[in-house]
Amino acid sequence: MGLLDSIKSFFAPQGRSDDWAMWLYVRCKRCGAPLAVRVDLRNEPSSDYESGGYVLNKEMMDSKCFALMRATVHFDAQRKVVSQSIENGDFITAEEYERQLGN
Ligand SMILES: [Zn+2]
Secondary structure (H helix, E strand, C coil): CCHHHHHHHHHCCCCCCCCCEEEEEEEECCCCCEEEEEEECCCCCEEECCCCEEEEEEEEECCCCCCEEEEEEEECCCCCEEEEEEECEEECCHHHHHHHHCC
16 A cells, blocks of 8 residues: 555544435526535434424525525435435436536
8 A cells, every 4th residue: 555545544434424425416496507515414404203204394595596496305214215206496406417517
């Protein structure tokens, strides 16, 4: 192992630090602007006593027309997405998001 490798491994986090991150990709219904929002699955969803899982209410705003979108995402006890809905917008995939950005 070279010196650089040992420095890199020294700074590498134990396990991926972003294990708890989930990205929501949405598109504004009014102007069509795509938006990516990071969700911290460890801290943001709150317990949903009805289902025994979790629920996340997320408000987001695009940077074009500043329409407020409200996403509601339901998770099971393992924090897997069960259902999701959004007001004033549409969910899109990561690929659609990248494409709309022109990447
Ligand atoms: Zn918009």
